Amino acid sequence: MSLRSQINLLVAAMTAIFLVALLAMHIEATRNSVRVEVVAGNRVATQLFANLVPDDGVNGSGFLQFLSRLGHVRATTIRLHDRSGATVYVSPPDQRKPGAEPPRWYAVLVAPEAMHRSFQTPEGILEIDSDPASAIRDGWDDAVHMFQFGAVIFVLGNVLVFWLVRRATQPFARIARGLDEVQQGAWRTRLPGYWRAEAGTIARAFNRMTKTIEDNLNARQEAIEAKLRLERNRELADTVRARIEDERRAIARELHDETGQSVTAIKSLALALVRRAESDATTRDTAQLIADTSGKLYAAMHEMIPRLRPLTLDSLGLADALREAVGEWRRQHAAIEIALDVGELPEVGDTATVAVYRIVQEAVTNALRHAGAKRIDIVLTARDDALHVSVADDGIGLPPDWQQAGHYGLRGIVERAQVLGGAARIERREPRGTSIDVNIPLHR
Structure with missing residues (x-):
């Protein structure tokens, strides 16, 4: 009634x-x-x-x-x-x-x-x-x-x-229809102004409510659309990274198998020519220059291959690839103590393997180039159905503007972790230094 x-x-x-x-x-x-x-x-x-x-x-x-x-x-x-x-x-x-x-x-x-x-x-x-x-x-x-x-x-x-009574309650019929419309999803519904105090108060409250709901829904829709765009951008970035890794793998393999053998052959021929042209000093010096240049090219190529794609990552796995990289860093930076602690790791996909390797590579490279650190600790463990990566140094710490544009290395660490459904925490250590902690779920 x-x-x-x-x-x-x-x-x-x-x-x-x-x-x-x-x-x-x-x-x-x-x-x-x-x-x-x-x-x-x-x-x-x-x-x-x-x-x-x-x-x-x-x-x-x-x-x-x-x-x-x-x-x-x-x-x-x-x-x-x-x-x-x-x-x-x-x-x-x-x-x-x-x-x-x-x-x-x-x-x-x-x-x-x-x-x-x-x-x-x-x-x-x-x-x-x-x-x-x-x-x-x-x-x-x-x-x-x-x-x-x-x-x-x-x-x-x-x-x-x-x-x-009919005149006084007439606005409430319109208010009831407005509520029914809102219940059916018509959030743009608005009530007219009424001169009676009670009906006017209800109408104003109703209009504020529907406007708030509409604003919240619009904000939620915008957030959903932004999230979808972000997901698409991440998928695109993931695809681009995968293509880049494939190209790096192919280039590294090509450098190792084809170009490396060609450079080795050139060096061997040049050395043979040096031995045969003992009486011709000009030919001998030219051949020796070719042999020396080939050796430098071969050494530079072998230094480039790990940066492109460490071949041990495909053949031996993540742990051995990190050990090889740490050995190379120790050789290049003998004054800095670099410690690696790798626990027993489960089988992880190629995408996660490459991402973890690149995260460690980027974190250590930043510490070597910019931190002025004397010690770098790398810890890689698997627990709670997730892969935990920690890189800590005792250097000068993070710059105040590290989250702003320009610090692509640190931002790349965060993005790589987020693409895999994980998270990265980068913060200053006390009394000095920087710590980078990354968690990547093993099952997505």
């Missing part, structure tokens, strides 16, 4: 209760009025005839003439019976409102207790009985007028109340 119907029913019920209470009060007042009138009329008639009957001067015909002249007495019926019991006189009824008889239920409710008096006269027996019919008719007339007035007030009052 709607609020409007409930209010209308409540007002109608209260009005009906008021009218019923008014009727009850009227009945009670009419009952008291009829009782007073009946008692007064009976008392007057009783006192009159009580004083009249003992008068011996009143004979039978004179007494009857007196009764006839007396006529109707209010709220009283007078009867005279002769000595044989026959009724010789009955007071006439009230003729003021003939036919206006009240309903029986009303007469029963307002009628007082019957009163009876009788006197012995020389002519017979005089009886005086209470007769509230006239007073009851008067009360009923008043009740009818009151009912008519109450009905008019009831109808007009309820029509007015129904109209006012």
Whole structure:
């Protein structure tokens, strides 16, 4: 049931209760009025005839003439019976409102207790009985007028109340429709302004709510779209890295197998030419220059191959590739102590293997080039279904702006970890140095 119907029913019920209470009060007042009138009329008639009957001067015909002249007495019926019991006189009824008889239920409710008096006269027996019919008719007339007035007030009052309630609750129907629309996902729904305080307050709160929801949904949608773009960018970056690693692998293999053998052959031929051209100094010096240049080219090529793609990473695995890289770093930087602690590692995919190797390579390279460290500790363990990498040094620590553009090495470490679903934490050590901790899940 709607609020409007409930209010209308409540007002109608209260009005009906008021009218019923008014009727009850009227009945009670009419009952008291009829009782007073009946008692007064009976008392007057009783006192009159009580004083009249003992008068011996009143004979039978004179007494009857007196009764006839007396006529109707209010709220009283007078009867005279002769000595044989026959009724010789009955007071006439009230003729003021003939036919206006009240309903029986009303007469029963307002009628007082019957009163009876009788006197012995020389002519017979005089009886005086209470007769509230006239007073009851008067009360009923008043009740009818009151009912008519109450009905008019009831109808007009309820029509007015129904109209006012309809006018006052009309905004709530629009508010209810707005709530239904919001429930169905129409977050752009707005309510108009209402001049009534309650409806206006609800409308303003509703509009603030829908705007907040819409803003939150838009922000969430933008966040989802940004996340999707980030995922696509990461996938693209991952694909690019994979292609780069494939190219590096191919180039490293080509340098090792083809170019390396060619350079070795050139050096061998040059040395053979040196031995054969002992008598020709110019040819011997040229051949020696070719042999020396080939040796330098071969050494530079072998230094380049681990940076491109360590061949041991494919043949021996991550642990041995790191050991080989650490050995090379120790050889190149003998003054710096580099410690490697590699625990027992499970089988990991090629992508994770390359990523971990590059993370360690980048972290150590940064420490060697920029930190001025005397010691670098590398720890690689597998626990809690994740691969944990830690590279710590005792150098000068992180620069204040390391998270800004330009520090591609450190940012690359973070991005490589995130692409694999992991996380990287880079922070300063106390009292000095830098620590890089990376966690990469083994199963994605």
